[in-house]
Amino acid sequence: MTEPDRRNTRQRRAVEATLRQTSDFVSAQELHAKMRSGGDSVGLATVYRTLGLMADTGLVDMIRAEDGEARYRLCESDEHHHHLVCRDCGRTVEVEEPAAEQWAAEMARSHGFTNVSHTLEIFGTCDACA
Amino acid sequence: MTEPDRRNTRQRRAVEATLRQTSDFVSAQELHAKMRSGGDSVGLATVYRTLGLMADTGLVDMIRAEDGEARYRLCESDEHHHHLVCRDCGRTVEVEEPAAEQWAAEMARSHGFTNVSHTLEIFGTCDACA
DNA sequence: GTAAATGCAAAAGTTTTGCACCAGA
DNA sequence: TCTGGTGCAAAACTTTTGCATTTAC
Numbered sequence: 001m002t003e004p005d006r007r008n009t010r011q012r013r014a015v016e017a018t019l020r021q022t023s024d025f026v027s028a029q030e031l032h033a034k035m036r037s038g039g040d041s042v043g044l045a046t047v048y049r050t051l052g053l054m055a056d057t058g059l060v061d062m063i064r065a066e067d068g069e070a071r072y073r074l075c076e077s078d079e080h081h082h083h084l085v086c087r088d089c090g091r092t093v094e095v096e097e098p099a100a101e102q103w104a105a106e107m108a109r110s111h112g113f114t115n116v117s118h119t120l121e122i123f124g125t126c127d128a129c130a
Numbered sequence: 131m132t133e134p135d136r137r138n139t140r141q142r143r144a145v146e147a148t149l150r151q152t153s154d155f156v157s158a159q160e161l162h163a164k165m166r167s168g169g170d171s172v173g174l175a176t177v178y179r180t181l182g183l184m185a186d187t188g189l190v191d192m193i194r195a196e197d198g199e200a201r202y203r204l205c206e207s208d209e210h211h212h213h214l215v216c217r218d219c220g221r222t223v224e225v226e227e228p229a230a231e232q233w234a235a236e237m238a239r240s241h242g243f244t245n246v247s248h249t250l251e252i253f254g255t256c257d258a259c260a
Numbered sequence: 261g262t263a264a265a266t267g268c269a270a271a272a273g274t275t276t277t278g279c280a281c282c283a284g285a
Numbered sequence: 286t287c288t289g290g291t292g293c294a295a296a297a298c299t300t301t302t303g304c305a306t307t308t309a310c
Contacts (some may be wrong), residue, residue, distance in 0.1 A: 007284050007289060029274075043292040048275060066247075068198035068299085069274070084241055093241050100230060104252050111214055111223050113254035117196075120250045122234050124243030137264060137309050159299075173267040178300065180265095198274085199299070 014040040015050045016059075016074075024090035025063060025071035025083070063121050086126035095122075144170040145180045146189075146204075154220035155193060155201035155213070193251050216256035225252075 018035050019026075026034070032047045051072050054060040061075045063083060075081070077094055080101065084093040100120055108116040148165050149156075156164070162177045181202050184190040191205045193213060205211070207224055210231065214223040230250055238246040 009284070009290065011291070027274085045276080045293075046291055049290085052275095064194050064198050068194055068200060070198060084237060084243060086243065087245075095237055097230075097233060100227075100233075100250070103227060103230075107214060107225055108252055108254050112257035113214060113216065113252075114257075114260055115217075116252060116254035118250070118252040120230070120248070122238055122243070122246060122248040124238050124246035127242035127244075130244055139265060139309070141266070157299085175268075175301080176266055182300095 011042045011046050012050055014042055015047060015054075019060065019072070019074040022073070024092055025061075025065075025073045025085060026090065027065075027069050027071050031072070063119070066123055082120045082122070084122045084124065086129055087123050088125060088129040091126050091128070141172045141176050142180055144172055145177060145184075149190065149202070149204040152203070154222055155195075155203045155215060156220065157195075157199050157201050161202070193249070196253055212250045212252070214252045214254065216259055217253050218255060218259040221256050221258070 014035060015031070018031060018038065018040065022031075022034070028044070028048050028051055031051070032042070032044050035042055035047070051060065051062075051070075055062045055072065058078075059074070060072045061083070062070055062072050063085070065071055066087065071090070073083075073092065075094060077096075079096070081094050081096045082100075084095055085091070097120065100118075104118040105116060108114075144165060145161070148161060148168065148170065152161075152164070158174070158178050158181055161181070162172070162174045165172055165177070181190065181192075181200075185192045185202065188208075189204070190202045191213070192200055192202050193215070195201050196217070201220070203222060205224060207226075209226070211224050211226045212230075214225055215221070227250065230248075234248040235246060238244075
C-alpha cells in the first residue's frame, strides 16, 4: 500500500502545461488534438492514463458532459466545488454551494449510505454562444 | 412540428413492463439482458430507441453512472427530483431539494447562462452492500 | 395501404489494455 | 539497472445508424 513512483516525464509535463493554457473543460480527445497541433505530441493512451492519474490525485476536476463524455480541467480552487458549464463552448464558472454538501451528506447518512460522493453541475448556453 | 404517431407495439409494452418490475436504475444493456432472459426478447437497438423516447417524454429518469453509462428508471414522482443511488446494487432513493433548483437557476442567470439544466445525484454504498 | 417501428449488422466514438520498447531515478 | 512510463494497435464497450422487413392503425 505504499505510493508508487511518480516520474516526471516529458509527456506528463506537456499534459499539465496544455491544461494550464486551457480554462475550459476539455475531453481527453480534445486535449490530445490540441497537443498534437501544438507540436507537443503524446500518445492518446498516455493522455488518458495521465488524466486518470491526475483526477485520482485531485489535480484535475473531471465531470461528465451530458453525453457521458469525460471532461477535465485544472481548477483554481482546492476545495470541493461545482461548475456552471457552457454546453457549446465549454466556458466554465466555478461555483460553491456549501449547503449542498451538507445536504447530500445528511441525506446519505439518514438512509444508511456510506462512502458518499455527489455530482452537481449546471449546464447551459453562455451569453456569447446564445 | 406536429407530434409523430406513437404506436403501441409489443416491444414498447415489454420495455415498460420490465421497467415496472425494476425499482433500481438499470442500463440499456442490463434491461435488454433482463428482457431476453425473461422471454420478452426485443432487439437491443429498440431498447435504446425506446428508452431514449421515454426519457425525452419524461416517462423515465435518466442519470449517468460514475463511469458515464446511462441508467434508466421509471420514477414515482412527476416533479423534478434527484437520487441517492447505491453504487453497488443500484438501490435508489428519490430525494427532493427545491433549494438546489432555485440556486442553480439563480447562479446561471447571474452569469448570463440560458437554457439551463442541472444534475445533482448522490452515489454511495447502501447498508446492505457495505 | 402507409408511415412508423423493428431487427440486425455495421459503424462510430470513447476508453482500456497487452506488450515490446524507452527512459527517469 | 530496474521499474515505471510510453506508444501503438487491438480490443472492449456503449450507443447510433442504415436499410430491408414487419406491423400497428
